[in-house]
Amino acid sequence: MEDQIVRMICRVIVPFIQIYGMFIIIFGHLSPGGGFAGGAIAGASMVLFALSFNLQAGSKKISEESASLLESGGALVFVLAGVVALVLGANYLTNLEAGFPAGTPGRLFSAGVIPVITLGLGLKVTSSIVTLFYHLIGGEEEEH
């Protein structure tokens, strides 16, 4: 269905949704929310986009391949952040004791490795939602 009103509103609203999602991911260690919540919001923006236009337009923005790349990449960030602590000589996933910079408490750059992990999680959840959505829609198209 091609609806001019829906498309127009979607065009306007999608950037705001994405910025809100990014905000929740990046400020995950300071405010309520974090990787999961923010990733779900940012992923939902892509779902909204693909629904109001169509799948081809959506997959032009993020192709299925790059979504699965991002998905693996997000998970890799989490595991590697843990391994860095191992290399630095502490236990797996150790934060400040392993030597990650603490920063000023309450500011954006603080809490050592946690923002990195939240960012990885956010990437992972965003691309997971997009991939899941593509697979559900794609599966239906193949059958018909």
Place this chain on the structure above:
Amino acid sequence: MPAIEHYPIIMVAGLLLLAFIMPLLYIWKRNWCEPVAIFAISVALVMSLCIIYEVVQGDAFEEGYWMGGWEHFGIEFKADYLSSYMLAVIHGVGLLILIYGIGDLKKELVEKVRGWYYTLYLLLMGAMSGMALTNDLFNLFVFMEIVAISACAIISIKEDRECLEASFKYLILSAMGTGCYLLSVAMIYMITGYMNLDMVGETMALGVGEYPLNILVAMSLMVVSFGVKSALFPLHVWLPDAHASAPSPSSAVLSGLVIKIYAVALVHILFRAFPMEILKEVPMTDIILWMSTLGIIFGSIFAMVQENFKKMLAYSSIAQIGYVFMGIGLFDPERPEETEALVGGLLHILNHAVMKSMLFMIAGIIIYSAGLKKIRDFDGIGNRLKWPMYIFIIGSASMVGIPITGGFMSKLHLAQGAIAVDMPFFVMVIIASSLLNAIYYMPIFINAFLSESKHENVTFKPVPGSMMIPVVILGGLVLLFGIYPAPVIGVLESAVESLIQ
């Protein structure tokens, strides 16, 4: 080289890491997937052998390993005798199944999903190692979920009607099992306020008198949950379809390893979290004993009437997991020093993992080479597929429990344990089930070698060496563990001793 106390986490994190890299590799360097997966599991096998050596000889694992250095708050990994034994079983058998799978999957799976298969396989291996190692109830739940999802996925990856139906059934029932587990953990947390197994054990011993009902409900939910997951008899309904319709390497890993890891987790929790007084009050071990007895008998009877070879092997798995649980059931809390049956049950984890994955691989070889699935079509194939059927003789002898094979050693220990706790009835159960096993395993190879061949016009594809060698190695291992099981039994005796304290 990192210090040895980091090995458990490196193993789990490394397997998960490579599982995530696998899709990337599949996009860029398609041919690298298989060698990288084999390399990963080989390294994990070497690490688990190092861990088992260190557990037996050294003292690096006396203390647990706390994630992120959060001592007494965080997640703890603890390599004790039982978990290091299980790690070696998982990675040893898992490596051989993977090597076998490379040949087999080329035929069974379409090109598009083959890269994902290795992702799922490494995820499964990493999560199973995590389940064996973790000392935290909630972390165990997370790993259980990963195992359940990836186990479903390696069934449904074949994408035919049967597989999808079977994996959906498996998904629903195993989700029920996980739900029961979560409820049970919630109960335990309510009583004790801890998630760490050791601390739960200590606190629960204090709370026995005050909260008997909660502990009782938690324990029964725990047994039901792991019973569903590892197909203890009345809860086994998902297993035959799932294991029979999956691709052969998946069947081998599911039947050989996945159902055992839940039994190991149950042993860990039952003996370490719940105080011995509760086990004395509540006939939980008796219930497990009778369920396993029914499973042993009925699993064999169901297996007898099957026409499909893989389905017969799947029903036989229900009977064989019964032996593992019989070992747990024959443990008498009144006489905790009689541990031989428990040793036998745990020994059967290794023996069954080796022989059942071998038999599923042989089933896969027969399907690969000649496309035969029905048992009655196997007449006379012994002349065409000589080596697979020779190894099949070893496997079925071990299933029946003939001396010098691994199956005999575990049944011997179970029977001695049954006599030690004055329950000679269960010796009869073991003997009866051996006879039942003989009834459905023996005719297959007798007919395969002695019957008239019906396959003059069937072309037998040559079996590649990469599929044959793992089967031969596993056949050798069955004989090795039948002739010289002493080191394994030594490890298991220490394992049981440290559990019972």
